[in-house]
Structure formats: structure tokens, C-alpha cells
Amino acid sequence: MKRSRRRCSVRDILAEIVEKKRAIVAEAKKNRPIDELKENLPCGTFRMAEHFRWRGWELIAECKLQSPAKGRLTTSHSVLELADIYTAAGAAVLSVHTDPHFLGSNEDFAAVRARVDTPLLRKDFIIDPYQVYEARALGADAVLLIVRILTPEQLKELLYLIWSLGMDALVEVHDRADLEIAQQTPAEFIGINNRNLVTFETSVQTTLDLLPYADMSRTIISESGIFTCDDAMCVHKAGCKGVLVGEGLVRAADVGAFAKELSEVGIKEQ
Secondary structure, three states, X not given: OHHHHHHHHHHHHHHHHHHHHHHHHHHHHHHOOHHHHHOOOOOOOOHHHHHHHHOOOEEEEEEOOEEOOOEEOOOOOOHHHHHHHHHHHOOOEEEXXXXXXXXXXXXXXXXXXXXXXXXXXXXXXXXXHHHHHHHHHHOOOEEEEEHHHOOHHHHHHHHHHHHHOOOEEEEEEOOHHHHXXXXXXXXXXXXXXXXXXOOOXXXXXXXXXXXXXXXXXXXEEEEOOOOOHHHHHHHHHHOOOEEEEOHHHHOOOOHHHXXXXXXXXXXXXX
16 A cells, blocks of 8 residues: 555656646647658767667766756756766766756757767657657757656657667666566666655665666666765676766766766776
8 A cells, every 4th residue: 555655656746747848848849840840850870879889888977957856956067067077087978958857958958969979868758759859859869768757658659769760768767667668668778767756865776676677688777876986886796887877976076087987987897
């Protein structure tokens, strides 16, 4: 009974976010119809996958200014400054928010795209094919898909659409049920989010608990809750091929130094 009540609470929180997202997408469709968005849309070249094939470990560094749970995380750097720092530190991919809950915007994403050549992941609550076309129009190389807010049919539809546009998909899971759904698709990248959606606390133990059930022939990424190199080393030794880090980076005493350390975790273990 307890689990049922907690799951309802989680779904209520996500439902509120998704409802706001539906309104944002509806407005975007009015301002720029999908046919216009698709016009002369260049196809991507699966740049995130290409980078991950080079080494057995990579850092996805997140240009994150704010968290819905913790508020403003940094006032020391702008999104563009973080993009410059992460790129110089050797991050394989940059994650850039376009959702207002994280102070993200399409304008920020476009500005980062114009600034760096590093592969970019669009971080948002993707619920509509329109957002996938929009991501490619913004110059995204990859898109986040959150299993919890999609039906299995929607997940597959969006996954194949992303691939048809030459982009990669990072399919995010929070628990074993999510993981089972993700692995019923041919998703190459699966991100295990270490954040508890009820308490908003993070623990890499979530990744460690789910890895025994994960198909390790896929690229497994540990997301959130990475605050030290030991955290990153821990999930790498357990079989993860990379980490997605936001708060841990922007709150570090030296953002660039920590980003460099995280990007070199795989090298240190060789």
C-alpha cells in the first residue's frame, strides 16, 4: 500500500511538469508549424555514439543553472561559460537544458551550439515528436527520453524518430520497472538517474542496485548524484561507460578541474 501511495505522489509531480510542457509545445507549434520546422532540416551523424566508441568512458557535462528541488545552483557562471569550461576540460558531450524549470531555453541551446563543436544533448521533458524536430533544428546531436513520462509505444516512436534524424537518444530510467521498459526497445544509451523522485535525494546506490538487471551490451550512463571522483570511479568499476553530471560540477570549487578529473576516470583505471 505504501509503495502505491508514493508512486501516485511521483506521478502527480511529473504530471504537473508535463502539463506545463504540453502548453509550451502547443504554443511553439503555433509560432512555428511543424512543416516549417521540418523544412531543409539537416540530418545528424550520431556524434554522441561516435564519441563513446572512442573510449570506454566519457563525461556528459551539464550546463545546469537551477534545480526545481534546490533552486539556483550557481551564479558564478553562465550557460555559455560552462560550455567553454567543459569543452576545454575534455567533456565528450554537453547537456543543455531547454526547460524553464532549470532556467533553460532554446535560445541558450542555440547560443551554445554556435559557440562549441562538442556534441550537444537536449535536456528536456520530451513528450511530442515536434520537440524532436525542434531539437534537430536547434543543432542537437542527442535527445533525452524519460521512460516515466512516456508510454512504451511513445518511447519507441520517439526513439525511432530521433534515429531517423541522425541523433542519439539517452533513455532515462529511475527504477527496475523503467529499466525493463527501456530494454524492450533497441535503445543504445540507457541513463540510470540516481535521483529519488519522491525525496529528490541522490545516491549512486541506485545505479549499483539496477546494474545487475541491465543489459551491459548497451551503453549505461549513471546520472545525478556524482559529487566526487570516487563516485564516478565506483560506477565505472561497476560497468557504467560514463556519467552525466550537473550539480556536482557547477558547485565544485574548481569547475574545470573537476570536469577534467571526471573525464579522465577511465584513463586512470587503465
